[in-house]
Amino acid sequence: EVLLLESGGDMVQPGGSLRLSCAASGFTFSNYAMNWVRQAPGKGLEWVSGISASDGATFYADSVKGRFTISRDNSKNTLYLQMNSLRAEDTALYYCTKAQYGGVYAYCEYWGQGALVTVSS
Amino acid sequence: EIVLTQSPGTLSLSPGERATLSCRASQNVNTIYLAWYQQKPGQAPRLLIYGASTRATGIPDRFSGSGSGTDFTLIISRLEPEDFAVYYCQQYGSSPRTFGQGTKLEIK
Helix, strand or coil, X not given: CCEEEEECCCEECCCCCEEEEEEEECCCHHHCCEEEEEECCCCCEEEEXXXXXXXXXXXXXXXXXXXXXXXXXXXXXXXXXXXXXXXXXXXXXXXXXXXXXXXXXXXXXXXXXXXXXXXXX | CCCEEEECCEEEECCCCXXXXXXXXXXXXXXXXXXXXXXXXXXXXXXXXXXXXXXXXCCCCCEEEEEEEEEEEEEECCCCHHHCCEEEEEECCCCCCEECCCEEEEEC
């Protein structure tokens, strides 16, 4: 069974930093691309970032480019999202998702339950 | 960036009826890169359809997807009580990947 468990969500002040983690199990983590998708309270889904399996190529939404960094540790089966210079509009539930293969043109086959990030003074 | 516009915003139907949800793209989307998701209140989204028309594992055959180019459709042939939820389309063939704003399917 595929399991994705996000952690690291918290309340932080504007301009602050936070790192989200996603512990993966039930599949060979190193073989699959991964993504972060967020959902602001009462709003729709927004793709945030993705990382391929093999070469670790990374991709970002314009809204987070230069502030967020996605990475993975295949030895720990863990996906990360380092978030810097946080803004109020980054407040959202952040979902970790597993792609259907290792490449970048991938849909979100499985979803975690999300980690809540609140940016407020 | 490819903008996906879903219509209607809200669809009010009764169990047993047929639901037709639309997703229109601002540019051509390669058919193999269009997905649909279902989200119920308090839950994470669930993959329904990928490649515009292929049902994900465990998805009932009352769900079907079709379309090409800039116009895609999700049809639920006979609504069950558990189908009332919010539905999103997503294109994953170009960066940034984008989602539509969602269609809320509510009980009439």
